Amino acid sequence: MIRFDRVSKRYPPGVDALLDLSFEVSEGQVLLVGGHSGAGKSTLLKLIAGVEKSTSGAVLVGGQNLGGLPTSALPYYRRRIGMVFQDQKLLFDRSVFDNVMLPLSISGFPPREAASRVRAALDKVGLGKREKALPIMLSGGEQQRLAIARAVVGRPELLLADEPTAHLDGDTASDVARILLEFNRFGVSLLVATYAHELFPGGNRLLLDHGRRVG
Amino acid sequence: MKAWLSHHRQSASLAWRRLAATPVNSLLSLLAIGIALALPAGGQMLLSAARQLAGTATATPQISIFMGNTVDRAMANDMRSRLEKQAGVKRLQFITREETLARMKAGAGLRDVIEALPANPFPDAFVIGVGDERPEAMEKLAAELRKWPGVEQVQLDSAWVRRLDALLKLGRSALLLLASLLGCGLVAISFGIIRMQVLTQHAEIEVSRLLGATEAYIRRPFLYHGSLLGLGGGLVAWLLVTASTLWLRAPMAELAGMYEINLALKAPDIVESGLLLVFAAVLGWLGAVFSLRQTIENT
Ligand SMILES: Nc1ncnc2c1ncn2[C@@H]1O[C@H](COP(=O)(O)OP(=O)(O)OP(=O)(O)O)[C@@H](O)[C@H]1O
Ligand SMILES: [Mg+2]
Numbered sequence A: 001m002i003r004f005d006r007v008s009k010r011y012p013p014g015v016d017a018l019l020d021l022s023f024e025v026s027e028g029q030v031l032l033v034g035g036h037s038g039a040g041k042s043t044l045l046k047l048i049a050g051v052e053k054s055t056s057g058a059v060l061v062g063g064q065n066l067g068g069l070p071t072s073a074l075p076y077y078r079r080r081i082g083m084v085f086q087d088q089k090l091l092f093d094r095s096v097f098d099n100v101m102l103p104l105s106i107s108g109f110p111p112r113e114a115a116s117r118v119r120a121a122l123d124k125v126g127l128g129k130r131e132k133a134l135p136i137m138l139s140g141g142e143q144q145r146l147a148i149a150r151a152v153v154g155r156p157e158l159l160l161a162d163e164p165t166a167h168l169d170g171d172t173a174s175d176v177a178r179i180l181l182e183f184n185r186f187g188v189s190l191l192v193a194t195y196a197h198e199l200f201p202g203g204n205r206l207l208l209d210h211g212r213r214v215g
Numbered sequence B: 001m002k003a004w005l006s007h008h009r010q011s012a013s014l015a016w017r018r019l020a021a022t023p024v025n026s027l028l029s030l031l032a033i034g035i036a037l038a039l040p041a042g043g044q045m046l047l048s049a050a051r052q053l054a055g056t057a058t059a060t061p062q063i064s065i066f067m068g069n070t071v072d073r074a075m076a077n078d079m080r081s082r083l084e085k086q087a088g089v090k091r092l093q094f095i096t097r098e099e100t101l102a103r104m105k106a107g108a109g110l111r112d113v114i115e116a117l118p119a120n121p122f123p124d125a126f127v128i129g130v131g132d133e134r135p136e137a138m139e140k141l142a143a144e145l146r147k148w149p150g151v152e153q154v155q156l157d158s159a160w161v162r163r164l165d166a167l168l169k170l171g172r173s174a175l176l177l178l179a180s181l182l183g184c185g186l187v188a189i190s191f192g193i194i195r196m197q198v199l200t201q202h203a204e205i206e207v208s209r210l211l212g213a214t215e216a217y218i219r220r221p222f223l224y225h226g227s228l229l230g231l232g233g234g235l236v237a238w239l240l241v242t243a244s245t246l247w248l249r250a251p252m253a254e255l256a257g258m259y260e261i262n263l264a265l266k267a268p269d270i271v272e273s274g275l276l277l278v279f280a281a282v283l284g285w286l287g288a289v290f291s292l293r294q295t296i297e298n299t
Helices: A041-049 A071-078 A096-106 A111-124 A140-152 A170-185 B002-021 B023-056 B073-085 B097-106 B111-116 B135-146 B159-200 B202-210 B215-259 B270-298
Strands: A002-011 A015-025 A030-035 A056-061 A081-084 A158-162 A189-193 A204-209 B062-067 B089-095 B125-130 B151-156
Touching (some): A015 A041, A030 A041, A041 A056, A041 A189, A096 A111, A096 B202, A158 A170, A170 A189, B002 B215, B023 B159, B062 B135, B097 B111, B125 B135, B135 B151, B159 B202, B159 B270, B215 B270
Parallel strands (some): A081 A158
Antiparallel strands (some): B062 B151
16 A cells, blocks of 8 residues: 655755655554654655655555656545644635545535535534534544544555654543544554554554654 | 535635625725726727717718819719729719709708708819829829819818827727726736635635535635625716716717717727626635635645
8 A cells, every 4th residue: 555665754944854765554554653853754644644754765555656646636535635733734724524625625526416525524523513503612532533533534545653652641542542443443544643653553553753754 | 516616606705795894995895996097998988989080971082073063074074084084083982953953852850951042052063082092192182183174172071080080099998008008907906806815714714624625615615705805896887977977978968069070978888887897896706716726825
């Protein structure tokens, strides 16, 4: 499903976020990416999501080398991947419903079918009754679940979650982890950048240190 | 295809909602655009009224020669062959007094007056077209013709028409200049408004990109916004121009009546109205295109 082949990523000023990184994730697998702050976890997920481009090496997702993907094809590639961003990136002037609707509008779903999909996704994360609320009216855990609903509403083959349980208390955190693992049980490959690997029992682990793989 | 159409509909309604979200601002912008457009549009209406006036007279310069009443048909025929040989005369038309009488009778209002007359008051006349249309040359020819026997009056028909024509040409150029300047103004207004919009929608643009939106998808609502601004401004301009022509119509008709000229102010017809709206929408759209080129590509 995913293969990194000696991937490095250097950000413009000269920061090496990832160095010579290789690993593989097969279909339906759970991979937990760990490491200190600044180790390169978010960068790794962004490379898979097509948000950033590797400086060298090959990133292959579903057999597709992302380096060879023309810019015009990138949006269509991104639609196949669900991502929960570290800073969530919710739209605070739009209702919960409209936030989850956004990816479907973007991929041009017929509105009626889209609406029922949005409701199903909100139900799955336990926000079925909050669809009219604005994100600002939600608790931290609820906002995280909203971000998950938005990531999965397009039924992606691959779900990426960047520290989805950070800033959440114990119960709320395990709630969010449980929801993510549930999607994995339906066959979605799951990559989670997290310090809290104990919340995701059974996941494979990849440990980063200053952009290098150390475990 | 269906999705594409549906997104166009969504973009248009989103643009509409963004306009409606700041009603006072939007209204002021529309008014500014409307007035900017109303000036050249109104000028165009005035110009076409003036052009109509000029159109009732012939624009090609000609000279009319009226014979004395004592001149008989034989003398007139003589005159004709002489004129045909005269240098500078290119076209020649002989209008008999009977023809003139019949024409005047057919015209409005004068029939009773003319029938009351004991005899035909009109003279035989020649209308000639000239080879050299410069005013000096024509004046010289007219002076020559005045000396001929049997000629009572020689009239240069076209002098005022040509003056009006020159004036119209100037008016057209001035109007074109004004329209271009104010058109640029409209583009600038749209540019500024869309720029503000892009800045306020910054988060939405970023998130949409992350979720797989194409550039076309991101731009579309802004392009609609710009076009709607132009269209709305065009509508305001149309209202202003139509209201002004209606307002000015009565005094204008009175003036025209006094001078017995054909000067009528028309409200813009359907084609002109359509052109105005399309033109305005295109300018608004253009402002959005420039604005996006400058802002979105740098975000
Ligand atoms: N857009 C960027 N421009 C420049 N440097 C960046 C950028 N994003 C990340 N970096 C740098 O790259 C390195 C890895 O960053 P990354 O965000 O991947 O770390 P992380 O493991 O996700 O950290 P955290 O746990 O704090 O989220 C850091 O040194 C960071 O400063
Ligand atoms: Mg991070």
